[in-house]
Amino acid sequence: MLSRKELFKDTLKKAAHAWKRIVELRLTEEEANLLRLYVDQPGYVDLHWGMFVPAIKGQGTEEQQKKWLPMAYKFQIIGCYAQTELGHGSNVQGLETTATFDPSTDEFVMHSPTLTSSKWWPGGLGKASTHAVVYARLITEGKDYGIHGFIVQLRSLDDHSPLPGVTLGDIGGKFGSGAYNSMDNGVLRFDHVRIPRDQMLMRLSQVTREGKYVHSDVPKQLLYGTMVYVRQTIVADASKALSRAVCIAVRYSAIRKQFGSQDGGPETQVLNYKTQQSRLFPLLASAYAYRFVGQWLKWLYTDVNQKLEAKDYSTLPEAHACTAGLKSVTTSATADAIEECRKLCGGHGYLNSSGLPELFAVYVPACTYEGDNVVLLLQVARFLMKTVSQVAAGKQPVGTIAYMGNIQHLMQCKSAVNTAEDWLNPAAIKEVFEARALRMAVNCAQNISKAPSQEEGFSELSPDLLEAAVAHVQLIIVTKFIEKLQEDIPGPGVKEQLQKLCSIYALHLLHKHLGDFLSTGCVTARQGALANELLGKLYAQVRPNAVALVDAFDYTDHYLGSVLGRYDGDVYPALYEEAWKDPLNETVVPDGYQEHLRPLLKQQLKLSRL
Amino acid sequence: MLSRKELFKDTLKKAAHAWKRIVELRLTEEEANLLRLYVDQPGYVDLHWGMFVPAIKGQGTEEQQKKWLPMAYKFQIIGCYAQTELGHGSNVQGLETTATFDPSTDEFVMHSPTLTSSKWWPGGLGKASTHAVVYARLITEGKDYGIHGFIVQLRSLDDHSPLPGVTLGDIGGKFGSGAYNSMDNGVLRFDHVRIPRDQMLMRLSQVTREGKYVHSDVPKQLLYGTMVYVRQTIVADASKALSRAVCIAVRYSAIRKQFGSQDGGPETQVLNYKTQQSRLFPLLASAYAYRFVGQWLKWLYTDVNQKLEAKDYSTLPEAHACTAGLKSVTTSATADAIEECRKLCGGHGYLNSSGLPELFAVYVPACTYEGDNVVLLLQVARFLMKTVSQVAAGKQPVGTIAYMGNIQHLMQCKSAVNTAEDWLNPAAIKEVFEARALRMAVNCAQNISKAPSQEEGFSELSPDLLEAAVAHVQLIIVTKFIEKLQEDIPGPGVKEQLQKLCSIYALHLLHKHLGDFLSTGCVTARQGALANELLGKLYAQVRPNAVALVDAFDYTDHYLGSVLGRYDGDVYPALYEEAWKDPLNETVVPDGYQEHLRPLLKQQLKLSRL
Known part of the structure; x- marks a missing residue:
């Protein structure tokens, strides 16, 4: 029942508290994941750990990993994963954001050439992240080499304000009263923002100092492992x-x-x-x-x-x-x-x-x-x-398609089931x-x-x-x-x-x-x-x-968060009690009675033409 | 993006304004219904017009209609329809609220004998209604005659406070961020609340001054017409x-x-x-x-x-x-x-x-x-x-089951369809x-x-x-x-x-x-x-x-309320513009940065054990 701003602030608080506990208790990565699972609320940390860090691990060179991962692991930077755009979701190859190499300064110029190229949806982007892995069309020597990932700083580490040329915001309310409204799914536009060449994720391909596009000898199939994992x-x-x-x-x-x-x-x-x-x-x-x-x-x-x-x-x-x-x-x-x-x-x-x-x-x-x-x-x-x-x-x-080798039999077999119980086989x-x-x-x-x-x-x-x-x-x-x-x-x-x-x-x-x-x-x-x-x-x-x-799933009442699903079955008193917590019940006579109900009931609405 | 209280107050305002316009423009009942349709937000008026008034019309005697309907038509009273209880929905015959006739005072005593007998869900009940048609077990001369309807005043017409013995409240937040949260679905409990005998809806059956239960000669089938209408x-x-x-x-x-x-x-x-x-x-x-x-x-x-x-x-x-x-x-x-x-x-x-x-x-x-x-x-x-x-x-x-008379043919016919186009017939x-x-x-x-x-x-x-x-x-x-x-x-x-x-x-x-x-x-x-x-x-x-x-449905953009469904198709600028209206975008740096993000990024979380 919190407003959007209160809900978001509350999520920041929970995330910070969870991190404090993770550090204090010296939790392993697996334990930390479990702790976050039980926080059970979408937030920027999901993208930081679930997409930003893995993207650098999977697509960054060893050198890049050495530079960026320690900062990410300590939360000195907060990262998100900026792929989808206002005009493009599933068709990654259609993304419009450009990263044009400028050999005169050894930099990439990140740019949003159209409204539809605005990055749109990335979780954690709107308000929390300081950095992002941004997917953009790599252009060098006048040629478009398609979509590649780049590490881009978005906000000042001093005061969290967006860096020059970077437009950032939240994309607005979503389904449900809570749900993903605790997440700052965001919009991002670039106006010719420059980043050093070495912030292109270069494990699979590189741009050289001269602007040549070259493939490394790392096979791109390696990336599939991550997809299977996710x-x-x-x-x-x-x-x-x-x-x-x-x-x-x-x-x-x-x-x-x-x-x-x-x-x-x-x-x-x-x-x-x-x-x-x-x-x-x-x-x-x-x-x-x-x-x-x-x-x-x-x-x-x-x-x-x-x-x-x-x-x-x-x-x-x-x-x-x-x-x-x-x-x-x-x-x-x-x-x-x-x-x-x-x-x-x-x-x-x-x-x-x-x-x-x-x-x-x-x-x-x-x-x-x-x-x-x-x-x-x-x-x-x-x-x-x-x-x-x-x-x-x-x-x-x-594997899972081995059965198709049995084509002779399977194309013509007839089920031998003759009684209901035969289906138990x-x-x-x-x-x-x-x-x-x-x-x-x-x-x-x-x-x-x-x-x-x-x-x-x-x-x-x-x-x-x-x-x-x-x-x-x-x-x-x-x-x-x-x-x-x-x-x-x-x-x-x-x-x-x-x-x-x-x-x-x-x-x-x-x-x-x-x-x-x-x-x-x-x-x-x-x-x-x-x-x-x-x-x-x-x-x-x-x-x-x-x-x-269902008891075997072993969920606590707290995690289930449902008065109907209580373990003790004492549903109706709980429903009744829960109702009174609604802000509308703070007063017996509702806000608005004097202005909008009483005049109606007393026939005192000010009419313009009677 | 309003809080529950703001949303509810806003709905009261809209309802009063709509009523003002209905009166000013001297709208017919049908026109008034259309106006309410385009207000397009659930509110107490839906139940007042859709359930309270029809219940009195359908189940009240002529005398009762003459007494109550003019007040309802002028909104001197606001009514709702209190049928379902915390423990009973579909099974109306299982409702537990009692209306016991007391011949010594010529009154019915309305009572909620159990927690599960609390009225639960009626729209308009929680905060707005002054009256309700309450369904309860009629008990007279020691005998339970089953479920009947009673007109019960719930709130003071002076200051809107609940009458003695009446407990009223809202049952809490519901699905969606707006949706039915504009409606005060309510809870109601009676502690031996007395109403005059003539507030039982008596068109189909009556309780006499002596407490005798008698059926009128009005056939109960008449009530079915309303059900078909709804x-x-x-x-x-x-x-x-x-x-x-x-x-x-x-x-x-x-x-x-x-x-x-x-x-x-x-x-x-x-x-x-x-x-x-x-x-x-x-x-x-x-x-x-x-x-x-x-x-x-x-x-x-x-x-x-x-x-x-x-x-x-x-x-x-x-x-x-x-x-x-x-x-x-x-x-x-x-x-x-x-x-x-x-x-x-x-x-x-x-x-x-x-x-x-x-x-x-x-x-x-x-x-x-x-x-x-x-x-x-x-x-x-x-x-x-x-x-x-x-x-x-x-x-x-x-009628719609006439085809079943054709059983001989239909049990054995075989479709004559032989080409795809035969299915056009x-x-x-x-x-x-x-x-x-x-x-x-x-x-x-x-x-x-x-x-x-x-x-x-x-x-x-x-x-x-x-x-x-x-x-x-x-x-x-x-x-x-x-x-x-x-x-x-x-x-x-x-x-x-x-x-x-x-x-x-x-x-x-x-x-x-x-x-x-x-x-x-x-x-x-x-x-x-x-x-x-x-x-x-x-x-x-x-x-x-x-x-x-779909254009033929002739919905205005305002009524559709969707940036994706705009008639002019100018979707992306509209999506982009809409995003900035979110309260989270009121500030560039979010509320909570100083307390919960900066200490994290600056490694200044106060840890208890490091």
């Missing part, structure tokens, strides 16, 4: 956000009662209603599914890095497609799921004290940042089309998800091949390609869930519960996308009905453990 | 909200360019991308579809009222199911669609200046108020199950939508009949019943769109464009719910693929007129 984090965050929302909705559904009383007896917990279960339990299952696929991505990141060090770039395209797809599918589904959880809490979910409106507002940008979800799915689709043609040429695919699930994904990809490839050109076909078929990409990514998530359950799971009965959730996750997708499975002939209408029948039984089996399955 | 308004509002969002997204998609440049040429308008079209044009089609079904509902309301006056109650159940279903389906789809439009605007859609975050936050409660959307669909489903059994017994259904569309809806309903009925009891079966099958209800409601919307296009449509070429939108509306549903159509055997996989193929062609045909089709 997206792995995003998938893990999706699981976190979704499990928070599900925890609130499940707990409150066990407390809330509606209808079902006969003769004035107690009403029914809404968690017992099949309609509530059929909407909520697939989301609970998804929270676990994303957690497991996130763990697997962590392994993939290590694997990719090892291969990069051994100069083996063969699996990079697959790793890239896989992480892009998982980022897209998990964040889109999580955003929708948080809002669904809010609706599942009925009217009270609309109150900020439920925690859900803010959880939604702060989460949804994940669908757009670090790669727009639709753009990413198209990249996955492009990779799938390439794989289909490679498989046709006899190449054996590996992971092999039966895996086969139909593989067949569906492959057949959709092959259908697209065939339709594209009928078009006048590959590009035209790809563009015309793009809505279908999105669906094929989603089918492929869902298969990955289902497969990783199944594989997780082939491991040892400690705790009596835990694996059995997770198996039920795994079945629910897969079968609710089968039901939701039944059109895909039926139209590609992967399942029959009867098998689809059997899957649906089993789902109903599984919901009943999960019901008694539903609250335990 | 829901018709909600469907019309869905079309309005959706068309605003679509207008913003379509216009900005024509301005925004990304990718597609070859050799530095101009980039492609995102509206030209098939992925954008396939997400956006079905929403454009839906906005028109809801508008036409809303117009038809207006007719239905008149028809229902005429029949009520003639004491013909035969079509009431159908009218009730139809309006309940349309309210549910159109509001759910609209909420999702606004958020989809926001995402379709990329990152900038997340800024409040885009207008979309607030449009979403202010719209979503429509999914919950006036009947939770899931609860309403279950009512539709119950009606469908009844109809199926009546049809089986030879009864001929009428409205009869082909109507047949498969009718067959799908009927077969899903019949499937449910058959599965329910296998259960130990009807109630148990209904409960177990409820997730399937929801899907059957949606199929039925979508059929109604498709049918009314088709019927609208059988009328004369003025303007050259207008009908042709609407026909394309009608096809898009129906076929995108067919594609989205392909599993329904395939599993019930209404279409074949090949016919489904043909529908999808035609959709792609239709998108290309709508593209050149897309901007004209």
